Amino acid sequence: xxxxxxxxxxxxxxxxxxxxxxxxxxxxxxxxxxxxxxxxxxxxxxxxxxxxxxxxxxxxxxxxxxxxxxxxxxxxxxxxxxxxxxxxxxxxxxxxxxxxxxxxxxxxxxxxxxxxxxxxxxxxxxxxxxxxxxxxxxxxxxxxxxxxxxxxxxxxxxxxxxxxxxxxxxxxxxxxxxxxxxxxxxxxxxxxxxxxxxxxxxxxxxxxxxxxxxxxxxxxxxxxxxxxxxxxxxxxxxxxxxxxxxxxxxxxxxxxxxxxxxxxxxxxxxxxxxxxxxxxxxxxxxxxxxxxxxxxxxxxxxxxxxxxxxxxxxxxxxxxxxxxxxxxxxxxxxxxxxxxxxxxxxxxxxxxxxxxxxxxxxxxxxxxxxxxxxxxxxxxxxxxxxxxxxxxxxxxxxxxxxxxxxxxxxxxxxxxxxxxxxxxxxxxxxxxxxxxxxxxxxxxxxxxxxxxxxxxxxxxxxxxxxxxxxx
Numbered sequence: 282x283x284x285x286x287x288x289x290x291x292x293x294x295x296x297x298x299x300x301x302x303x304x305x306x307x308x309x310x311x312x313x314x315x316x317x318x319x320x321x322x323x324x325x326x327x328x329x330x331x332x333x334x335x336x337x338x339x340x341x342x343x344x345x346x347x348x349x350x351x352x353x354x355x356x357x358x359x360x361x362x363x364x365x366x367x368x369x370x371x372x373x374x375x376x377x378x379x380x381x382x383x384x385x386x387x388x389x390x391x392x393x394x395x396x397x398x399x400x401x402x403x404x405x406x407x408x409x410x411x412x413x414x415x416x417x418x419x420x421x422x423x424x425x426x427x428x429x430x431x432x433x434x435x436x437x438x439x440x441x442x443x444x445x446x447x448x449x450x451x452x453x454x455x456x457x458x459x460x461x462x463x464x465x466x467x468x469x470x471x472x473x474x475x476x477x478x479x480x481x482x483x484x485x486x487x488x489x490x491x492x493x494x495x496x497x498x499x500x501x502x503x504x505x506x507x508x509x510x511x512x513x514x515x516x517x518x519x520x521x522x523x524x525x526x527x528x529x530x531x532x533x534x535x536x537x538x539x540x541x542x543x544x545x546x547x548x549x550x551x552x553x554x555x556x557x558x559x560x561x562x563x564x565x566x567x568x569x570x571x572x573x574x575x576x577x578x579x580x581x582x583x584x585x586x587x588x589x590x591x592x593x594x595x596x597x598x599x600x601x602x603x604x605x606x607x608x609x610x611x612x613x614x615x616x617x618x619x620x621x622x623x624x625x626x627x628x629x630x631x632x633x634x635x636x637x638x639x640x641x642x643x644x645x646x647x648x649x650x651x652x653x654x655x656x657x658x659x660x661x662x663x664x665x666x667x668x669x670x671x672x673x674x675x676x677x678x679x680x681x682x683x684x685x686x687x688x689x690x691x692x693x694x695x696x697x698x699x700x701x702x703x704x705x706x707x708x709x710x711x712x713x714x715x716x717x718x719x720x721x722x723x724x725x726x727x728x729x730x731x732x733x734x735x736x737x738x739x740x741x742x743x744x745x746x747x748x749x750x751x752x
Contacts, residue, residue, distance in 0.1 A: 285702030352513030353429025396545030443506035481557030517700030519718030524661030530669025534571030566649025589635030597738030
């Protein structure tokens with residue numbers, strides 16, 4: 282048996298599998314602190330506590346566990362002191378305080394080496410913010426780790442990372458799949474303060490006696506490299522072969538496509554990262570608020586998010602929503618953007634707001650599709666994943682906005698947790714064939730009769746952005 286741990290923003294999920302068969306799945310909640318506008322932090326030790334709770338809730342004998350891997354939310358900055366614990370809360374992926382530092386970092390050399398724009402949410406700008414604003418913390422830092430790798434450190438006592446997650450730091454030479462000494466030095470760092478690198482499907486360390494005490498996992502179990510959350514979800518959904526991908530309607534929104542070659546185009550604000558398996562890369566368009574935007578609308582209206590998401594597709598109305606609640610990545614790279622609601626009138630109610638939010642997210646994903654197309658990426662089969670994918674109406678909106686069919690998998694979809702478990706199997710000797718696509722239950726096609734209306738909606742959406750950006 283193998284275990285996949287998915288360290289998410291709102292919970293830690295654990296999935297126990299026998300082959301690809303799910304044996305048990307549990308989760309434990311996490312909370313995010315927002316001490317100031319644009320800030321998002323999380324207590325690093327809460328990940329250890331939540332992992333212990335989720336493992337205990339499995340209520341299953343783990344003595345025969347053959348291996349595990351961790352998937353995790355990307356870009357977080359965990360600064361670790363000499364005692365091996367965090368010096369401050371982690372600066373999360375959606376923390377945009379380092380916009381000035383990112384703008385300075387984002388020069389021709391950084392783009393050439395990393396293949397990406399240096400977004401404010403990336404790790405290097407945030408660590409630079411700490412160096413400038415909390416110099417005592419930076420001076421005491423002995424290791425800089427990504428969230429899943431901090432959890433690995435506490436489980437094993439060893440500092441490792443892997444290529445997919447490290448790609449989102451702005452320190453990795455993504456083509457060479459190695460740390461860039463020049464970019465590390467730019468931030469006052471060196472390899473001695475960074476984790477060693479492995480491929481996601483390689484073994485890294487083993488559960489230590491202390492890790493076993495902290496989490497209830499068996500001592501000595503091998504821990505694979507693992508992956509950033511989206512690369513892990515790709516392994517879990519079979520998006521490894523060139524052209525295969527997925528659309529994720531999670532807290533954030535993602536359009537992900539795998540590639541056999543490294544072909545960056547930073548100016549498009551598309552992420553070009555190493556995949557979790559050797560010799561493979563991927564491209565992503567990322568929006569910062571998908572279901573997060575719907576949860577905002579639910580809080581505003583006093584309705585349940587599921588109720589708002591129950592709307593079916595129709596021609597987009599005049600109410601237009603720009604989902605930039607905390608800035609935006611693809612294609613705008615603008616941490617200062619904020620959400621906008623236009624075209625409201627006396628008849629606008631909770632249902633109309635919910636529909637406008639879902640349409641706005643669909644239009645933002647269309648921006649991602651067009652940005653990927655501008656790089657020459659050919660998009661093949663797309664699987665729909667994430668909590669928002671449970672809404673049939675939302676899937677129809679996204680399929681129509683993208684003008685691309687969306688596949689829906691049969692049975693339960695375990696996403697990143699399953700991908701992590703598959704990487705653990707690979708590290709134990711299984712071949713890449715374990716990362717097979719799931720059985721497809723149905724395909725959500727674009728609504729042909731609404732194609733023109735949706736093109737008009739996309740045009741209004743983009744005009745609204747152009748008109749309000751400077752306000």
